[in-house]
Amino acid sequence: MTPPIIRIEHIARYEGQEVTLRGWLQLKTGKGKLQFLRVRDGTGIIQAVVFRGNISEEEFEAAKRLPLESSLIITGIVKGDARAPGVPGGYELDVRHLQVVQEAAEDYPIGPKEHGVEFLMDNRHFWLRSNRQWAILRVRATIVKAIRDWLDDNGFILVDTPILTPAAAEGTTTLFQTDYHGTPAYLAQTGQLYNEANIFAFGKVYCFGPTFRAEKSKTRRHLQEFWMVEPEIAWCKLEELLEIEEQFVSYIVQTTLRERAAELKALERDTSHLEKVIPPFPRLSYDEAVACINEAAARGVTVPPHDDPLPPLEWGNDFGAPHETFIASLFDKPVFVHHYPSAVKAFYMEPEPGRPEVCRSADLLAPEGYGEIIGGSERMSDPDVLLAAIDRHGLPREPYRWYIDLRRYGSVPHSGFGLGVERTVSWICGLEHIRETIAFPRMLGRLNP
């Protein structure tokens, strides 16, 4: 009987049986007549044990001199062994047959020792094969699925928005420009304005895709190209929006904890913080946040990662990174900061009735210094108020004509938010830098590979 071809993630089902695995040689240690091959197949990692007496002489010699990253097909008996490393681990393959599909070149650049950031980024196409990157991107895939599942199951309709756009949504300084048959076009930095058109047809919608910001931002939290999911909801005020956001974020976190426990363990993520991410999340007004910051700054409080003193914050200014970190550190869950000054936020945010200097906006700050993962607000529903805001921000009226017109035909209170996928992955995985959260990051000064 021909042994079944199986995947390593299902290895436990086949203990004692002969199976065939197809994969790549990740690591090898030899001990004379005994060769240990660590083999990766994309679903897991297993140690294959090649003993000279159990295999033909030709195949044993092939195993002994096989370069790292060679592709191979191995057949053997699955044995439970507590010593065996790997993912899921605890099983190894006692090899009886080994077929080399391709013998890799001998100079595979990434070894088991330390490498620098530049070297790893230059070799990103290979770096993806390493355990840590594999685990992160599997977590990412689960986060993306959780995002879609929750929205699809809660009455949201996916309506994709364009990537080539004629105008800026939030300003003109951070756009990638391209040529659209002779007229300038810009890569989308948000789908929100189109979402606002779509709610009048579908009620609750979301778009989910890459967005582009040509910011000269060179930090551990910024990419030039990143993925954002943007739900938009008709008949929704700010207070309801926050309830939706906390349900949404909690579902993403708890689903990932459940389905990617092995990967998070491989990443050595302390998941105790994440287990606490259940509704309700604390809510803090901008006014309260400024008071907290200034009271703490006066006491000489310092903030990680460098224990610099927390700078005071004048009312009306946006938070800097230390302010975000400090506010988030006051809570063990993500925290909403709402009612920011209108002047530091986008033009379309609804002013608070009777207090137009603040708007009905809320950002969600992740714990542990991961910063803003959601920006959201109630949108202006009155066409005249919107037009005045466009003028006040010095934006041209004509490109926004259709957007203003939305408010002339059945305007309703509506709200929406955008969640940055990479920042969410970074937070849930506990990463130092956002560059590891996407297969091929686009960063300031790097377009390759």
Add this chain to the structure above:
RNA sequence: UCCUCGAUAGCUCAAUCGGCAGAGCAAGCGGCUGUUAACCGCAAGGUUGGAGGUUCGAGUCCUCCUCGAGGAGCCA
């Protein structure tokens, strides 16, 4: 764009006051029946990012350039 730091073997890093360029790992060869980033032995590996300057002598000091990292601002 600004601030700080850095660039030496394929990789990660040393090199004292300016005085012979050196390790570990990887790759190569040999050995080993339980390795977990194995271990032991052998051999190999260099235009010290580029250009110029100071000096008897520069990896080291000076000037400019290139590339990278961390941070700021801005943002998700």
